[in-house]
Amino acid sequence: MTTPLVAIRSVSKSFGEFQALGNVSLDVWPGEVVCLIGASGSGKTTLLRCINQLAAIDAGGIWLDGELLGFREQGGRLHRLTERQIRRQRLKTGMVFQRFNLFPHKTALDNITEGPLQVQGRKFDEVRAEALELLRRVGLSAKADSYPAQLSGGQQQRVAIARALAMKPMLMLFDEPTSALDPELVGEVLAVMKELARSGMTMMVVTHELGFAREVADRVVYMDQGAIVEQGRASDVLGAPREQRTRAFLSAVI
């Protein structure tokens, strides 16, 4: 019997009056690649941000690796965790942002080693060797000493992926990793992600690259207005959607 790596149960999240997530439940199994698709404003980013606790949920619960996120249950009540405990939980996830968010004052290599050195307090030599290996893995060995401004968008995003991987997360979250890229640079980033998926990493990917979803995703989840409308195998959801809203969305994007 395995348990899901991520278990999302009846999660709701509002910004003021506006409900961005309403009663969302979802399991993500170890080694699985789940692609989240849906129209702009449907809550995909919000869901990822709740999982790595950049945003706090209003109701429901998210379990990662069997551990309730953000709260501790005691005496029939939920108590908010301290900042420190939340940071420890956050280390289990890696996040890749739409706009890369590399640190512009640090080289590619320093971007990658920053977390392991500063946060995890690991040894320099070991961290550096791992970072160089990660750069090789994303095809950027030659760019270790380049600053982000000297890299193309696709290269920056690959460094950002390496930076997230350097923390050795059990779950990788990708928020539209290719949508800020020129079309000819999309492929190189998707190739890195495919390799990562093959290596067995559990991934949740918000994307508009339906080709990538079809090829790599074990499951595709379609969201609309803060709720999961339909999910299933990529070929089913993308090829033969059951729901009217999914069909409308797919015919609009293709």
Next chain:
Amino acid sequence: MKPAPALAEGFPDLSGMRIAREPHWFRWLSAALIVLVLAAIVRAFAGGQIEWSYVSRFLTAKVILEGIVNTMVMAVLAMALGIILGIVVAVMRLSPNPVLKTVAAGYTWLFRGTPLILQLLLWFNLALVFPTIGIPGLWSARAVDVMTPFLAALLGLGINQGAYTSEVMRAGMLSVDIGQYEAAQAIGMGRLRALRRIVLPQAMRVAIPPLGNEFIGMVKATSLASVIQYPELLHNAENIYYANSRVIELLIVAGLWYLLVVSVLTPLQMLLERRFARGTLRLAR
């Protein structure tokens, strides 16, 4: 391949033709006028009631040199205090905690809202309010002994500077993209570490030109400390002319020194700017 269509007639070939130099009559005229005015001013001063020999004699007098050293020591220390306070207050203002926010806003309001010379006088005369100061039971001293001109000037200038610097630092931090902070959080950094490692180095790039400005202001603001007997440049120059009545000559000496110091500071600022511009496109090769 189709041949290129023939070009229309009537447009002569201009390649190889030189572009004539513009005469710039007005620039020459205005420059000449300014030179004339400057010459008149120099002539007036040269023939005026100024003993230039006094200027050159006192330019390197021991008391004047001590004054310039004291001025620089005070400017550097007070600016350092101001930057430290400024960063702390800016961080407080940007924190989600309403108590910290209010305290920070109150500090800026109070110290920006009153004249610097008044604050200096208040610090210097603190003994009138609290004859003895100290930690009850541990240590106490007479305020007149503790509040020397040096300490009063440092506190007055530094704390006042902190109020201005906090706004410069706040502007710098606001200029850093929120995504930087989120990326720092995503690799497990806490608020303070993200601030120190990620946000502040980027904020400094924006903050350094205005901070250079503030430091130049500080060098000159130290002259206000002459009213509380701190022996900086202007104070020492005044002491000399009280004795020998060469008022204008000594004011010129002080003025020349201030000009020299400020002129040296500008290239220093450029070096600092380059240091913090790491990774920006302007340096990218």
